[in-house]
Amino acid sequence: MASPPGFPRSLLTEPWSARSAHFQRYTVAHPRLIEAKEKLVAAIQNSEPNSLVFVFGPTGVGKTTLRLKAEQIITADLRAELESDRGRLAVVSVEAVAPESGNFSWRDHFRRLLLQMNEPLIECKQDLQAGFVMRSPARPKPTTGEYRYGVEQALRFRRPAAVMIDEAQHLAKIASGRRLLDQLDVIKSIANQTQTVHVLYGTYDLLAFRNLNGQLSRRSVDVHFPRYRAECAADRKDFVSVLNSFAQQLPLPDPPDLANDWKFLYERSIGCVGVLKQWLVRALSVALRTDEGTLSRRNLENQAPSVAQADKIISEASEGEMRLMDSNEAASRLREQLGLASHPHRQAPNEAKQPGQTVARRKSRRPGQRKPERDAVGKPGALHAAHA
Numbered sequence: 001m002a003s004p005p006g007f008p009r010s011l012l013t014e015p016w017s018a019r020s021a022h023f024q025r026y027t028v029a030h031p032r033l034i035e036a037k038e039k040l041v042a043a044i045q046n047s048e049p050n051s052l053v054f055v056f057g058p059t060g061v062g063k064t065t066l067r068l069k070a071e072q073i074i075t076a077d078l079r080a081e082l083e084s085d086r087g088r089l090a091v092v093s094v095e096a097v098a099p100e101s102g103n104f105s106w107r108d109h110f111r112r113l114l115l116q117m118n119e120p121l122i123e124c125k126q127d128l129q130a131g132f133v134m135r136s137p138a139r140p141k142p143t144t145g146e147y148r149y150g151v152e153q154a155l156r157f158r159r160p161a162a163v164m165i166d167e168a169q170h171l172a173k174i175a176s177g178r179r180l181l182d183q184l185d186v187i188k189s190i191a192n193q194t195q196t197v198h199v200l201y202g203t204y205d206l207l208a209f210r211n212l213n214g215q216l217s218r219r220s221v222d223v224h225f226p227r228y229r230a231e232c233a234a235d236r237k238d239f240v241s242v243l244n245s246f247a248q249q250l251p252l253p254d255p256p257d258l259a260n261d262w263k264f265l266y267e268r269s270i271g272c273v274g275v276l277k278q279w280l281v282r283a284l285s286v287a288l289r290t291d292e293g294t295l296s297r298r299n300l301e302n303q304a305p306s307v308a309q310a311d312k313i314i315s316e317a318s319e320g321e322m323r324l325m326d327s328n329e330a331a332s333r334l335r336e337q338l339g340l341a342s343h344p345h346r347q348a349p350n351e352a353k354q355p356g357q358t359v360a361r362r363k364s365r366r367p368g369q370r371k372p373e374r375d376a377v378g379k380p381g382a383l384h385a386a387h388a
Contacts, residue, residue: 057225060275204320228271
């Protein structure tokens with residue numbers, strides 16, 4: 001007889017920490033995640049080696065889970081090469097740390113990349129192309145340029161399929177007077193020098209990096225990881241399916257019926273599975289500590305994100321979604337620039353006029369200007385009296 005779906009029943013006899021850890025490790029393969037994962041892996045494997053991939057979505061949608069899933073797939077695909085070449089890495093992942101001073105530190109970022117690649121002698125890096133320079137006591141550690149040179153050399157030798165940069169919106173924290181394009185030029189240059197795809201994960205703030213110039217637009221790929229929307233029937237169905245999957249994995253004697261409270265769960269998570277998962281983790285921890293048999297509605301309400309938090313998240317998500325929408329006006333402008341717009345009464349600049357063909361010109365007048373015509377003169381009523 002097949003065991004019922006869900007968590008192993010032996011977990012019910014385990015300590016509460018083991019039961020909580022089981023649920024924290026669980027990841028539901030929902031449609032939004034699968035779609036974004038397939039597009040991301042295809043972008044990494046099929047794009048030019050020096051391409052940039054932008055992965056963006058609302059906070060708490062599950063971008064970290066997406067990154068981990070993509071890393072697992074890439075590692076599995078490269079397993080044979082990794083076993084034959086022990087010096088190669090499948091991927092290199094690092095977080096763009098928010099700066100304390102308000103300005104993003106490239107020196108700290110490069111050093112973290114070297115640490116992730118287990119690079120030896122990190123504090124002894126020197127740019128050999130610039131020539132050997134004896135360090136003085138006033139400058140005992142490598143400079144930003146020397147750290148960058150070390151990163152480029154390490155990426156050339158370790159040959160990862162991609163460099164993953166999480167929380168990449170922090171790159172936009174720059175000093176006054178600097179251009180945002182300068183920040184991205186650093187990433188683009190390293191991708192060029194090392195022929196390594198760079199993947200930038202972030203919130204909708206990452207949209208500021210898109211289409212800064214034509215060269216960047218040509219080399220970049222966008223991967224949007226959206227939330228579930230309640231106004232869409234298919235999204236509502238998928239969200240309820242996610243709730244059922246989570247309910248089956250909650251190691252409790254009496255699994256709750258989360259689908260029955262889907263509106264409340266959607267309201268405070270705004271359709272982001274990552275927000276929902278963290279909410280359920282907190283509620284499960286309370287239920288296990290107090291030895292409750294299920295997740296009560298009261299427990300869910302006590303651990304739910306506040307209305308102010310949910311309102312802030314949905315405001316930022318809605319603003320980002322609006323920026324992503326291709327308006328009809330933008331599409332019309334593009335067709336106009338490409339010469340694809342249909343104007344039945346407009347003659348092309350290089351189109352020769354046929355013999356005997358006349359082109360009617362429409363005179364333009366300013367708003368409020370009357371058409372030329374003769375006005376009646378004389379006293380009021382005189383014109384009518386003359387015709388009487």
